[in-house]
Amino acid sequence: MDGNIFEKILGQESLFTDRKAFDHGFEPSRLPHRDHEIDSLVKNLVDALQGHIPSNMLLYGVPGAGKTVVTRYVLNQLREKGLELNQNVSTYEINCRSVDTKYRVIQNMASQIYERGDQVIPFTGWPTDRVLETLIRRMDRTGGVHIIVLDEIDNLVSRAGDSLLYNLTNLNTRLKNARCCMIGISNDLNFTQQLDPRVTSRLSQEDIVFHPYGALEIENILIERVETGLKGEVLKTGVVGLCAALAAQEHGDARRALDLLRISVQKAEQSAQNKVDTRHVKMAQSQLEYDQVTPVLKTLPLHQKLVLFSICINEQNGLRNISTGDIYRTYSDACIKIQVEALTTRRVSTLLNELDTLGLIIARNVSKGRGGRSKQVNSAIPKAIDAISLMSDNEPLVNEAALGKYKLQSQL
């Protein structure tokens, strides 16, 4: 081969001018359609600049609704103003998906206000109360107002319970020279049901719900990224609109729209084209769907796979709105073929609920007269994805089941 194998791609001109504009951590200079939410945060947090304690807040909203980016933006401005006015404001942003135990959260906070000469708190090993005492001492030493953001807080609660929140919402009674307030962020509206009512009432003094973005709103969000991240006029008409429309269908997720646009541009680059058109967006959409569904399908437990397999082959046979009875018949047939014991209908019904929660099927309850109820099930896996072969990949028994012949109901 002539020359270095990287040369051809390195020499290719990129359609991006700044790929970082599409990174998930990028901080945009404007946040369209979040004025109301920003306003509510500002009205509450301004107390910190006036020597008062802001209320604790809970921010809710679907994934990609801008909760994290809005909070960061507001806190940056708050710190800036604090410095200008000589008001001591400390902020902590902790993502509870990665920092997910009580110990680690307080260790993380205490380490953020470490000063030279302080003892280093190890990642594990101290009694939790000792870490908490150290945190309180250091917060008092720093003084002023401390704003603690616990992002994706539902992860912490489901893993570690609410004792941390109990302690943190109680901190003001223990601090002598400092004050604190908490902002919890969650995309699960029901997460407070897992909390002790006393914790809920302290934590949710003020709630803000971030509504899902509509297609036009997402278009406006994309425009700034296009201006900062892409060369002029590389997008054909309709590209931004299609990315926005697809993401709006996906519960109004701005992150999804940004990913779609970035991958569409990459698809155009990979095929050495200097314009991005709607075909690239469709390719990007299929890739995202594939990337989303594949790991879930591959890692399902055996009986989940067999139940889903039963739905898929009935659908391949033309059946829609499959009844739980039909699913169970095919599933039991498959179990006989591969010589594993079939689960009870009740267990299979639970597995169907789980597949529904994972978004792999859509199950509707229908009434069958005289109080009887049954389910109608359809697969929710995108057509382009071969679910059976993905499930067979690392599970020889599914592969074996798929080789069998089945007596299937056909569409009447």
Ligand SMILES: Nc1ncnc2c1ncn2[C@@H]1O[C@H](COP(=O)(O)OP(=O)(O)OP(=O)(O)O)[C@@H](O)[C@H]1O
């Ligand atoms: N109004 C907006 N203007 C500009 N960019 C936005 C806006 N809203 C969201 N984004 C961008 O969309 C992406 C997702 O936003 P963000 O991470 O804040 O969502 P989230 O609500 O925290 O989602 P999750 O619940 O999944 O954590 C980020 O890249 C963010 O910069």
Ligand SMILES: [Mg+2]
């Ligand atoms: Mg977030």
